Amino acid sequence: DAKTTQPNSMESNEEEPVHLPCNHSTISGTDYIHWYRQLPSQGPEYVIHGLTSNVNNRMASLAIAEDRKSSTLILHRATLRDAAVYYCILRGSSNTGKLIFGQGTTLQVKP
Amino acid sequence: GAVVSQHPSRVICKSGTSVKIECRSLDFQATTMFWYRQFPKKSLMLMATSNEGSKATYEQGVEKDKFLINHASLTLSTLTVTSAHPEDSSFYICSARDGTSGSYEQYFGPGTRLTVT
Helix, strand or coil: CCCEECCCEEEEHHHHHHHHEEEECCCCCCEEEEEEEEECCCCEEEEECCCCCCEEEECCCEEECCCCCCCEEEEEEEEHHCCCCEEEEEECCCCCCCCCEEEEEEEEEEC | CCEEEEECCEEEEECCEEEEEEEEECCCCCEEEEEEEEECCCCCCEEEEEEECCCCCEECCCCCCCEEEEEEEECCEEEECCCCHCCCCCCCHHHHHCCCCCCCCCCECCHHHHHHC
């Protein structure tokens, strides 16, 4: 499984945008980029995913580099409830759809 | 979004006993479910992939006789930790994929905290 590299932790101020980077230099042409987040003592929550084009949804935006070797999750206005561990995961195109979690980025949001 | 439940949310058991954890998809049919475990301040580790009506596929290093998985229906998968020991204490999380939608999005349960004394 192709690996991802994320910073261990990041800090943000409330109501400011947050850019969470992810490097995936060994990504293959059919790997999807998924982002999940996990709040303390809860199961992970789907945030967004994409393949080649940038994606937007109500939670966040996903900017994918042209060579697909990196991507950035963008939270447009961080709130205290966005404090969580954010995982960037590559999912292969095989039918199992299994996700292999890395260490993720712990986002701290300061009021 | 789709909802996945787990029962119980937390359980304490004595060493040597077995514990069953249920994972249910409440509003969709899950042809595939996944089981993870998570130690404190660590990431999720995939244990096995559970396919409805067939045997589970275990990840390397996970003992299939210790962690019994049954996926007897499209909405229910169970994980039984047999002969539990204190080192099995962990946060167990399941996820489910909606097999009918064609989407690969996984919906996670809230987790079950197991403490073995």
